[in-house]
Amino acid sequence: MNNFTIAVLVRNQFGVLNRVTSMFRRRRFNINSLTVSETESPGLSRITITSSGLETDKKQLINQLYKLPDVCSIKELNITESVTCELMLIKVKNDPESRADVRDAASAFGAKTLDYTRDSIIMRLTGTSRELDAFTDLMRDYTILEICRTGIVSLERGATTISKMEI
Amino acid sequence: MKLSGADIIVRTLIEQGATTVFGYPGGQIINVYDSLYKYRGEITHILTAHEQGAAHAADGYARATGRAGVVIATSGPGATNLVTGIATAYLDSVPMVAITGNVPTTQLGTDSFQEIDITGITLPITKHNYVVGSVEELADTIREAFRLAVSGRPGPVLIDVPKDIQVAQCEFTEQPKPVEAEPRQAAKEIRIRDAAECINLSQRPFIYFGGGMTNSDAQEELYKLAEVLDAPIGCSLMGISAIPTDHPRFLGMQGMHGHYASSMAMHRADCIIALGVRFNDRVTGNRAKFATHAQIVHIDVDGAELDKTVYAAHSMRGDLKLTLQKLIPLLEQKKLPEWRKTIEGLKAEERRTLDNRPGLTPRSAILTLNEYLGENTPVATDVGQHQMWTAQNIVLKNKRRFLSSGGLGTMGFGMGAAMGAALATRERAVLVTGDGGFGMCLNELATAVTYNIPLVILLMNNGVLGMVRQWQTLFFDKHYSNTVLERKTDFVKLAEAFGAKGYHAETPEQLDEALKKAFSEQGPVVVECMIDKDEFVLPMLPPGGSMDDIITKVGESDE
Numbered sequence: 253m254n255n256f257t258i259a260v261l262v263r264n265q266f267g268v269l270n271r272v273t274s275m276f277r278r279r280r281f282n283i284n285s286l287t288v289s290e291t292e293s294p295g296l297s298r299i300t301i302t303s304s305g306l307e308t309d310k311k312q313l314i315n316q317l318y319k320l321p322d323v324c325s326i327k328e329l330n331i332t333e334s335v336t337c338e339l340m341l342i343k344v345k346n347d348p349e350s351r352a353d354v355r356d357a358a359s360a361f362g363a364k365t366l367d368y369t370r371d372s373i374i375m376r377l378t379g380t381s382r383e384l385d386a387f388t389d390l391m392r393d394y395t396i397l398e399i400c401r402t403g404i405v406s407l408e409r410g411a412t413t414i415s416k417m418e419i
Numbered sequence: 420m421k422l423s424g425a426d427i428i429v430r431t432l433i434e435q436g437a438t439t440v441f442g443y444p445g446g447q448i449i450n451v452y453d454s455l456y457k458y459r460g461e462i463t464h465i466l467t468a469h470e471q472g473a474a475h476a477a478d479g480y481a482r483a484t485g486r487a488g489v490v491i492a493t494s495g496p497g498a499t500n501l502v503t504g505i506a507t508a509y510l511d512s513v514p515m516v517a518i519t520g521n522v523p524t525t526q527l528g529t530d531s532f533q534e535i536d537i538t539g540i541t542l543p544i545t546k547h548n549y550v551v552g553s554v555e556e557l558a559d560t561i562r563e564a565f566r567l568a569v570s571g572r573p574g575p576v577l578i579d580v581p582k583d584i585q586v587a588q589c590e591f592t593e594q595p596k597p598v599e600a601e602p603r604q605a606a607k608e609i610r611i612r613d614a615a616e617c618i619n620l621s622q623r624p625f626i627y628f629g630g631g632m633t634n635s636d637a638q639e640e641l642y643k644l645a646e647v648l649d650a651p652i653g654c655s656l657m658g659i660s661a662i663p664t665d666h667p668r669f670l671g672m673q674g675m676h677g678h679y680a681s682s683m684a685m686h687r688a689d690c691i692i693a694l695g696v697r698f699n700d701r702v703t704g705n706r707a708k709f710a711t712h713a714q715i716v717h718i719d720v721d722g723a724e725l726d727k728t729v730y731a732a733h734s735m736r737g738d739l740k741l742t743l744q745k746l747i748p749l750l751e752q753k754k755l756p757e758w759r760k761t762i763e764g765l766k767a768e769e770r771r772t773l774d775n776r777p778g779l780t781p782r783s784a785i786l787t788l789n790e791y792l793g794e795n796t797p798v799a800t801d802v803g804q805h806q807m808w809t810a811q812n813i814v815l816k817n818k819r820r821f822l823s824s825g826g827l828g829t830m831g832f833g834m835g836a837a838m839g840a841a842l843a844t845r846e847r848a849v850l851v852t853g854d855g856g857f858g859m860c861l862n863e864l865a866t867a868v869t870y871n872i873p874l875v876i877l878l879m880n881n882g883v884l885g886m887v888r889q890w891q892t893l894f895f896d897k898h899y900s901n902t903v904l905e906r907k908t909d910f911v912k913l914a915e916a917f918g919a920k921g922y923h924a925e926t927p928e929q930l931d932e933a934l935k936k937a938f939s940e941q942g943p944v945v946v947e948c949m950i951d952k953d954e955f956v957l958p959m960l961p962p963g964g965s966m967d968d969i970i971t972k973v974g975e976s977d978e
Contacts, residue, residue, distance in 0.1 A: 266550070271542065278543050308726055315723035321547045321567060 255284065256310050257336065257406055259414050260299040260317060261291065261324040268322045272299060275320065281305065281313050285338075285381070285403035293415070296324060300405050327414040329406045336406040340384045341366070343374045345395035354394055361387045372397060420592070424554040425450035425585040426457070428518060431561040433461050435597045437489045437516070439480065439842055441465045441473035441835075443500075445493020446533060448520030450585040465842065465870060467835065468862035470497050474504020475835025475860070476842075478513050482822045483797050483840040485634070487514040487568040494521045495533030498579075499540065503829060506544040508575040510826025511657060512630055514568035515575035516561070517541075521550070523583040538579050546574040554587040562598050570601040572721040573634060603635075605745050606718060606737030614716045614733035615749035621690035621714070623758045624650040627673060630657030630825070631695015631719060631739055633818050638662055640743035641694070648692075649753045651762050653681035655696050656810055660798075660821035664814050670766070674702040675960045676807040679772055679971060680765040682958070685710065686966040687761065693717045694739050698729040699826070708965035718742050772958065772971045779927050781805070781879065781956075784948050785812035787930050788849065788877055791938045797822060797840035797848045801833040801856025804885035807956040809851045831859030838863060838872050847873035847938070854880045854904060861913070867943035868918040874943040875934070878910055881950040889955055893970075903952075914945035921945045 262268045269288055276283055285302040303313065310328070317323050329336070344354060346369065358365065358375050361383065367374035377387055381404055388399065408414070422430065428451050432440060442464060444452040455464045467473040470492045477488030488508075492501050498519040508515045522531040527550075538548045546567055549560050557580070564576040605611070618624060626645055632638065632654070638661065645652055645668045652668045654661065662669060671678030673685060685691060691713045696702070698717075703709040706729060717724075717731035718739055725734035735742065774782045785808055792798070798813055799822040800806040806823055815821055822840055824832040833850045834857070841848035857878055867874050888902040914921030920940055922933035930948050937944040959970040 266552070267538070270539075274542050308730070312723065312727060315725070319546075319721070319723055 253304050253306065255302060255304045257300065257302045257329045257331065257334070257404065258314065258317075259327045259329055259406060260301065261296050261414055262299060263322040263324060264290075264295050264297045265322050268297065269299070271320055271322060272317070275316055279312075279316060281309065287403040287405055289405070298414075300403070302404055325414055327408070329408060334406050334408045336380060336404055337378050338381050338384055338404045339376065339378045339402045340387070341374060341376055341400045342388065342391060342396065343372055343398040344391055345397060346371050346373050347394065350394045354391070357387070357390050363387065420590065421588050422591040423450065423454070423586060423588050424557050424580065425454040427554065427557050427589070427591050428561065428580065428585070429454040429458050429462060430591060430593060431558045432489060433458065434593050435562065435565045436486065437462075439463045439465065440489040440491060441467060441476040441480070441839065442491030443467060443470045443473055443493070443497060445497045445520065447494040447522055447582050448491060448497070448585075450582070451491060451518070451520065464491075465838075465866065467866045469860070470500030471504050471831065472835040472838075472860055472863040472866065474501045474515075474517070475507065475832050476839035477515055477517075478504060478508045478832075479797075479799060479822055479836030479839025480843040481508070481513045481515055481839075482836065483819050483843040485514075485819065487516050487565055488839060489516050489518070491518045492520075493533070494519060494537070495535045498535055498537040502540060502544070503831075504835070505541055505575045505577065507824050507827045507829045507832055509544045509546075511824065512573050512634065513575065514573035516564050516568055517575060517577040519577065519579050520585065521579050521581045524581045525583070527581060538577065541577050544575070545577050548577040548579065550579045551581070551584050554584050554589045557584060558591060562594070566598040566600065572631075603738035603741055605741035606735035608745065610733065610735040611742060611746050612749060614735065615746055617714050617733055618648065618690055618692065618716060619751050621648070622755060623687060623689040623761070624648045624692060624753070625685050625688035625690070625713075626650050626652045626692045626694065627654065627685060627696060628652070628658045628661065628694040629655040629696030632658055632661040635695060635720065635739035637694070637740035637743055638818065640740055640747065643747055644692070644743055644750075647747060647750045647752055649755045649759065650692075651681075651684050653677070653685055655699070655702055656823060656825040658696070659810055659813075659823070660815040661818050663816050670762070672810050675704070675962070676811065676956050676958065677702075677960075678811065679769040679958050679969070680762065682960070682966060682969065683765050684762055688713050691715045693731070694743075695719055697724045697727065700728070703729060704960045705963050705965045708967075774957075779925065779930060779948065779950070781808040781950055781954050782812055783927055784877070784879060784930060784950070785809055785851070787927065787934060788851070789814045791875075791934050792849065793846065795844060795846050796820065797837070797844055797846060799823065799833045799837035799840060799848060799850045801850075801852040801859075802828045802830045803853050803856055804881075804889065804954070804956050805851050805853040805856075805879040808879070830856040832856075834860040834863040834867075837874055837876075838867055841872045841874055842870075847875065850874060850876045852876060852878055853885065854878065854882065854906070854908075855884045864914065864917040864919055864943060864945075871942045873941060875937045876943065876945045877934075878945055878947045879950045880910065880947050881952045881954065882906075883952045885952070885954065886956070888952070893959075893961070910945055910947040919943040919945060921947065923947045923949075925949045
């Protein structure tokens, strides 16, 4: 079982996300993370999916995606040859006893404080999923009130782009 | 020319050559029916008894011609009644365009009367579907649907048209000719070369084809391949009738109830060249034990079928015809007398297991039917024992003449499909059905009578749901739970009540007599043929079993 990341350019049509996720559901592929956003081209959206499975699962997943008419191009993003990041908002309890420790951890990770009240602190952290996991783990020593993560986005290093790749 | 959306739908259908369509009217599609009335000189609409029958008829039309079948239904229940028909077409890769009405755009999503999210419902059973957003995009959406339906691996496409878009008007320019399928492509050369090397090493090659053979029209290449490889040929249920069933190299169908020689030959092969098949579980049985001695070379137009259920040594995505044209010149001419001898041995074994009992048996009934089939007679089936008996014994000469629900296994498929095929080919069609499957869609007898469709319905009546009962006999200690019908239906009277002819046969002579009469009638005829409830479909590969578990005979004690 391996993790893999796939970027998919889809026509920006009504219900296109449903088509993609419905295929994942009925063919029983795991989704670990999924993000959708606009792109440099007005008619296209980019879906970034991380999933896990065997090599054959990955092939099957890509082949099934190709069959959706709204899918324009697909690219597997190799982890070493791409830049990948995720954004997290985390709300922890503002406790006078732990306040300093939270601040130190945040500064070590480069997390930015966005909201500061008597009872709570909201921090924003961007980084790899692993960095976000590590920071979350650290915060478990205090009281985590809420977490929200975007899921990962990823671009290939260098000048190559997905839309120029051969399907 | 400014036209309403409804007019545009009908004009575009005519433009695409869809001049026979099937359907059922209703509130949210009434405007389209008004346009069908307006253009009735150019397009024929067949009104069925039920939307399911219309969907199966469009499917039968498509299977018999290779062109997309068209079905039209209203919103809500009209649309949901299409679902089984669309799913049947999807699983068997049949091109179909389904057009449904829906409530006006402003009412979508408010649970209006007869509103249903049919695009949501059909998402996993269509190649693609659309909710049309404006009248301006209507014509091109329909054209794209036709192109998608027939391109690559064919399949159904659904277009949902809200009522306000049927009413709205816009400019319409008719296109001079129908859209064409996307260009076909051969597999990559490097893959073809690798596969050729592998095939050249084979001493016991076997060619196994499926429905993709018909879609690609690769028969000539298939014959050439078999000659070069000196190889026997088998097929899946979906492959039947792609080549004449009496072709000297053809061993018949594979799978759970496949021909013995065909199944055993594939089991013993050292190289299986699989063409337009998807290695369904009904073919492979236990996949871990499937073809363990063989290298598999798999060619399919749908890349997602490669390495999906069975891992092939060489798999390639491409059109069969074009790929075979490149593959064949790379192959060495073989002469394989030993392999031939093995095959002849298997055929002899098969002959010994054939059911040659006297009297009216399932096999003798189909053999009698064979006497009456013309060169081009389409033969449809429902699903169950009769379907397998037909698949095993029918003699067909021409492609697109065997219509059977292979993937979904839809009981009730046959009536609609046979009507669609008869209308498409202008030939008398045959439906072989059972009392179970016929019971599901026999309302379409009304349609066949109304349109005077030439149709011979061979109803194999055994009073039970025979296929399930067979499993109950073999695997469930003869607990005949809900498979004994005990119905009191008089099928002759039933046929007559619908306005059709009906005959009853209990002996081979009566059956012959009844079929003789049936094949001289103009409209639909039901020939009820009594079959013993304990008849089995053999051979049988038990579910999840391998070729070593094949059942060719059921002992007296099991009866």
